[in-house]
Amino acid sequence: MEEDIFDLLEDQNKIMLKLLEIISESHRWYSVNELSLRLNVVERTIQRYIHQLEDTVAEYNEVKDSYIQLNYEKYNGVQLETESGSNYIEFKTYILETDETIQILKKIMFEEFYSVKKYAMTYFVSENAVRKSLKKINVFFDLYSLSLSRSSFQVMGEEKNIRIIAYIIGWVAFKGVIWPFDSIDQRKAYQTVDNFSEAFKLKFSNIQRKQMAYMLAINLIRFRKNHVIELDPEWKNYVNLPALMQTLPVMTDLVEMYHIHVESEMCFYVLLLQMKIKVFESEELKQRVFDYHEKCQSDIFQATHLFVKRFHEKLMPIPEELRERFFLTSFCAHLFCKVFNQLQVDIDGHQIMHEADYDYPALKEKLNSFINELHEETGITLFLSHEFLAQKYILLFSSISPLNYYEPPIRIFLDSDLPFFVKQTIITKISDRFKHDFNIIFLKDQQLQQSDIVLTNIPNTIEEEQRFTYKVHLFDFPIKLRDFIEIERKLKLVAQLKSQVS
Numbered sequence: 248m249e250e251d252i253f254d255l256l257e258d259q260n261k262i263m264l265k266l267l268e269i270i271s272e273s274h275r276w277y278s279v280n281e282l283s284l285r286l287n288v289v290e291r292t293i294q295r296y297i298h299q300l301e302d303t304v305a306e307y308n309e310v311k312d313s314y315i316q317l318n319y320e321k322y323n324g325v326q327l328e329t330e331s332g333s334n335y336i337e338f339k340t341y342i343l344e345t346d347e348t349i350q351i352l353k354k355i356m357f358e359e360f361y362s363v364k365k366y367a368m369t370y371f372v373s374e375n376a377v378r379k380s381l382k383k384i385n386v387f388f389d390l391y392s393l394s395l396s397r398s399s400f401q402v403m404g405e406e407k408n409i410r411i412i413a414y415i416i417g418w419v420a421f422k423g424v425i426w427p428f429d430s431i432d433q434r435k436a437y438q439t440v441d442n443f444s445e446a447f448k449l450k451f452s453n454i455q456r457k458q459m460a461y462m463l464a465i466n467l468i469r470f471r472k473n474h475v476i477e478l479d480p481e482w483k484n485y486v487n488l489p490a491l492m493q494t495l496p497v498m499t500d501l502v503e504m505y506h507i508h509v510e511s512e513m514c515f516y517v518l519l520l521q522m523k524i525k526v527f528e529s530e531e532l533k534q535r536v537f538d539y540h541e542k543c544q545s546d547i548f549q550a551t552h553l554f555v556k557r558f559h560e561k562l563m564p565i566p567e568e569l570r571e572r573f574f575l576t577s578f579c580a581h582l583f584c585k586v587f588n589q590l591q592v593d594i595d596g597h598q599i600m601h602e603a604d605y606d607y608p609a610l611k612e613k614l615n616s617f618i619n620e621l622h623e624e625t626g627i628t629l630f631l632s633h634e635f636l637a638q639k640y641i642l643l644f645s646s647i648s649p650l651n652y653y654e655p656p657i658r659i660f661l662d663s664d665l666p667f668f669v670k671q672t673i674i675t676k677i678s679d680r681f682k683h684d685f686n687i688i689f690l691k692d693q694q695l696q697q698s699d700i701v702l703t704n705i706p707n708t709i710e711e712e713q714r715f716t717y718k719v720h721l722f723d724f725p726i727k728l729r730d731f732i733e734i735e736r737k738l739k740l741v742a743q744l745k746s747q748v749s
Contacts, residue, residue, distance in 0.1 A: 248596040249419050251390055255348045255383050262286070262296050263303065264342060270327045278324035297325050307341045340424040347372060348380040349420060353427060355384065356413045358472050360400045392589045406474050407515065411587055414465045415596035423457035428464040430471070436460045439501065446497040447529035455525055458595065462519060467505060470512055478511035484543040485582070486517045487535075522583045522594050527575050546627045547585060551578040553625060558640075562617060563647050573643060580639040585629045593639075606684065607641070608746045609653040614640050651686040655745040657738060660690045660698035664705055665724060673702075673726055680731060685738045699741045702734070 253261065265286055270277050279297075283290045297319055304317045315338055316328040343349055350370075354360040363381070367374045385395050391412050393404035402409050417427055426433045440459040444451050451459065488510060491498050498513070507513060520526050527533040540548035554577050559565045565573055583594055614637045622630035630636070641650065659677070663670055674689050681687055690698055701719045720737060722730045 248415055248592050251387055252343075252349075252416065252419055255352065255380075255387055256343070256346050257348060259296070259299060260342050260346050262288070263300050264339060266293075266296055266300060267327070267339065267342075270325055274326070274328070276318075276320075276323045276326045281324070303342065304338070307338055311337070311341065313337070336422065337424050340421055343420050344425060344427075347376065348383055351377065351380045352384050352387075352416065355395065355400060355402060356416065357428075357430070357468055358401060362400070406469065406476050408587060408589065409474070410465055410469055410476075410515075411590070411594070413469070414462050415592065415594075417461050417465065418458060419596045423454065423461070428461075428468060431464040431467055433460075435504075436463050436467075439463060439504065442500065443497055446495070447526070447532055449526065449529050451525065455523075459523075466512070466516065466519075470507065470509075475509055476511040476515045478514060479586075481546070481585075482514050482518060484545040485521065485540065485547060486514050487539045488514050488517065490539075491517065491535075518582065518586060519594075522579050522586075524575050524579050546629065547578065547581050549625065550581050550621070550627050550629055553621060554581070557617070557621060557624075558643070561620075562613070563644065563652075565647065569646060572646075576643060577639070580636070581629055584632050584635050584639075588629070588632055591635055591638075606742075607650045607654060609655065610641065610644065610650055611637060613653050614644075649683055649686075651684065654686045654742065656686045656688045657741050657745070658688050658690050658694075658697055658699045660695050660701050662695065662701055662703040662705070669724070673724075676726065677702075677731075677734065681735065681738060684735075685742060687738075699745075700734075700737055 253264070256264070266282065269282060269285055279290050279293050282288075282293045286293065288296075297317075301317050301319065304315050308314055314329070318326040318328065351360060351366065354366075360366060363374050363377045366372075367377050381395070388394055388402065388404075391408070393402055393409060393412060395401075396403055421427050428436075437456065437460050440451070440456055440463065443449075443459075444456075492502075492513075501516070502508060502513065507516075521536055527536070537548070551574060555565065555570065555574050558573070580593075615633055617640075618630055618633050618636055621627075644650065644652075661670055661674060663673075665673070678687055678689070695701070699718070702722060703719065704722055704724050706721060718737075720730070720733055
């Protein structure tokens with residue numbers, strides 16, 4: 248979702264963020280010419296954006312009482328300096344936070360936007376600029392099966408989807424650097440999270456604690472605006488709410504503290520917790536959740552149990568030490584997929600392994616067939632969500648075997664006059680560098696005709712005949728960075744050709 252949020256930004260802020268990303272790579276001077284080439288923008292425009300970035304840095308330092316120094320000299324270029332304890336991520340968040348479209352989006356999500364004219368007058372911007380932002384926000388919502396009412400400017404769609412998207416927007420945009428929920432007491436929200444973690448002896452990291460607090464805040468804001476979650480009857484197979492309310496004081500404390508006397512709301516809270524693998528570090532919670540799912544024979548439990556069994560049998564044996572992690576990870580993924588079946592991101596907004604279609608087509612095809620078989624065997628509807636599940640299953644597969652396991656092998660022949668052990672070192676370097684991306688096999692002597700790529704340090708007949716083809720790469724020992732870059736280009740081309748044939 249981060250790329251989709253980036254598309255919402257004003258053009259000026261997009262360029263500034265791209266510029267900031269480059270100059271934060273290392274503590275050195277970046278010439279205007281280098282920046283112009285990397286951003287594909289003329290030097291005069293780069294200079295203008297550098298001056299705008301200087302102004303934004305000055306505003307940030309004053310507002311946030313922080314220190315970032317942007318040095319700019321005519322002949323040296325630009326250099327970014329940050330003090331200890333400060334970093335450019337906080338500054339990035341400031342740019343996002345102050346972007347006009349992001350501010351409008353935030354007000355829309357919390358129902359604080361009432362009309363174009365009123366917003367324009369209040370914040371001293373043109374009505375045309377506001378309408379332009381609304382148009383971009385409409386496009387963004389459409390990506391996630393939501394829409395914006397033209398009359399009330401309320402977000403339209405299923406309440407559960409609105410809430411998860413609101414949470415993801417808040418988390419992806421602000422990363423916990425700021426507390427963007429003006430109507431929710433930050434201290435009280437964090438105390439609620441801490442009470443939960445203490446009750447079950449869970450050790451949340453700082454990030455996990457912030458994520459939980461953000462999620463609580465979004466739910467409270469929407470509930471207080473009288474947008475109540477609709478109870479799906481199937482959720483009663485996932486959450487034993489009466490038993491939880493009777494036996495867990497932390498649940499009754501939540502109800503009383505925030506006055507949430509609605510079954511569907513509390514049920515939704517518990518579902519969100521079950522989607523976080525961290526909570527299953529509590530043996531008590533894990534036992535409660537899985538005992539109940541097994542007792543009800545929920546579709547999530549059945550799907551997860553069968554997935555792990557069939558994965559082990561048909562795709563790749565799961566090491567014993569990974570089986571529990573496999574079950575927990577797939578359980579959380581299946582539950583999220585079932586509750587939010589229209590989303591192609593995970594609970595924190597990540598689009599995992601989006602390049603799999605291009606880089607690992609054989610694995611993707613294998614997984615799609617596998618998912619189809621699971622659906623045919625069970626009839627469970629969540630197995631119809633191929634795109635989401637394939638992304639999650641790819642991650643699980645990668646914990647056991649390289650993602651190129653099913654890809655056609657690329658045969659490389661090293662034709663060289665170098666000593667044997669030098670040749671072996673070259674083979675090892677190339678294998679180690681590309682082993683996670685390509686299924687590489689180095690051929691033995693006398694197997695030249697079977698090769699897809701020939702590496703050689705001697706200009707010879709083969710090299711002369713195929714100098715301008717992808718098949719031969721001539722290198723000069725010792726092998727250099729430019730050789731690795733060219734070899735990778737050739738590997739990608741061969742992999743693409745082989746996938747088209749298969």
